Amino acid sequence: MTAAVTGLGIVAPTGVGADEHWRATLAGELAVRPIEAFDASRYGTTLAGQITGFRVADHVPDRLAVQTDRWTWLALAAARLALADAAYDPSAHDPYATSVILGSGSGGNEFGQREIQALWSRGSRAVGAYQSIAWFYAASTGQVSIRHGTKGPSGVLVSDAAGGVDSLGWADRTIRRGTGAVLAGGTEAPLSPYALACQVTGGRMSAAADPRAAYKPFDTAANGHVPGEGGAVLVVEDADAAAERSAPAIYGVVAGHAATHDAHHYREAAPDGRQYARAIGQALDRAGVRPDEVDLVFADGAGTPGDDAAEAAALRAVFGPRGVPVTAPQGLVGRLCAGGSALNAATALLAMRAGVAPPVGNLDDPDPAYGLDLVREPRELRIGTVLVAARGHGGFNSALVLRRSGRTGGP
Structure with a gap:
């Protein structure tokens, strides 16, 4: 069996949707700017790649949004875009024919920090029940699977920045073992104070205040990286099955x-x-x-x-x-x-x-x-x-x- 990519869902600082992201990438539009969610002046790193124009309500029902962290919102949005791009409806297939395998490196930082602060300031009764699942590194895999009713072999790859690539490798393996389609890839939203503090301890972050002087791969002025939020989810299918259902494209x-x-x-x-x-x-x-x-x-x-x-x-x-x-x-x-x-x-x-x-x-x-x-x-x-x-x-x-x-x- 051959694993073919039939759908792309992109939610990134360069744009929401594949077309917007591709245009900005080719144009070299720098999407790194000062962190807006909180005062990062005490953290050494003050810049990040941040998504603009993302409205949670456009992608996630209100009832689900209050149960989940921003990184899961981005995964739900990217999965929805990918499925639409592939014209693949999991509900039209046997539930066990579709899997969700995502990479994760940091989990639900923003949600977790909010709940921990509530615990410290107001006591255990102030902590909501959803804290037990929203921060968990497998939460996005689970929530995407629940939302689309998939029951195929699913999982999460935790290998830091390699996780998105590893998830696609596991998607290929899952296809070869007989599953028809896999949602693979990964998203992150590591821009809370707690998450930034954890990243700074790694010693690889840029202290530059000017976005043009910050993250510069392979440049003589390279001085570390800055964090960013977002990612991509891809629909990976058995190529024969994709052809049989006349998938719009195979990338x-x-x-x-x-x-x-x-x-x-x-x-x-x-x-x-x-x-x-x-x-x-x-x-x-x-x-x-x-x-x-x-x-x-x-x-x-x-x-x-x-x-x-x-x-x-x-x-x-x-x-x-x-x-x-x-x-x-x-x-x-x-x-x-x-x-x-x-x-x-x-x-x-x-x-x-x-x-x-x-x-x-x-x-x-x-x-x-x-x-x-x-x-x-x-x-x-x-x-x-x-x-x-x-x-x-x-x-x-x-x-x-x-x-x-x-x-x-x-x-």
Whole structure:
């Protein structure tokens, strides 16, 4: 069985919906700005990628909204957009024919902080019953499944920023085991005081006050990243079933996935990138793809000199110096944790459809020491095979190979 992507649901700082996101990404519109939800001046990092124009009531019923955190609202919205894009109605299929497998890195921070503050200030009776589920890292998977009545094998991948890629790898595995369709990807909303405090302790955040000087993957001025909210949910189907129901489009197929772990340090990525390169190599092997057949790489682009150097070394080890065009558009939106790699996968499929490689976000002065062919401007390119690579805090490495299908298209 072949796993085909038939629907994209994007909720990101660059836009709500695939068209808006793609337009802003190609235009290089920087969506990082000062944090608006609270005073972040004491946290060292004061900037973030934030979604504008998102009305909860447009996507989530009021009764469900009060039970859930913002990150789940974004997942519910992205899933709804993806299903509409794919013209796939789970209720028209056996409930066990559809699964939900999402990546998650931070859970329901805003909801949890509100309830904990109520506990501290007013006592246990002030804490609502929904606190027991709204913060939980699997809450979005559960709520999406409940809302759409799906009962297929479901789960959550917790591998920090690699989670979105890993969820698509597991979607492929689930399809191959006989499930007809999977909602995969991930969203995040880590912009509460508690969540920002947790992220700052990692030591990789930018202290820049100017968005143009902040998150700059592969730039000589790289100084760390800024957080962001949002992500993407994708409909992944058995290709034969998608064709049988005349799905509007097949954006591409999941050809191979692999994941490794550095086993180096619980807080730091290995400086040599060896296990990262191994994940990329294994994904290519499983896809039956040679390195010289890859047309474009969506890199992790951590935005710190050490992490970017390790990633560049891994990419050179697999592809050779300047062996493949490399992009990292997430410089426009910040690090979205698991939502970021899911968004990169969706963007890669849009690039494949359009035949255009989007540029590295917020890149002004590429570091020549990395030896990479970094995409500086939108580049027309025949894109038949894309590698989406991601790393998670604590040593997670993941790689996903997406290939063009015989049928392409979309909204």
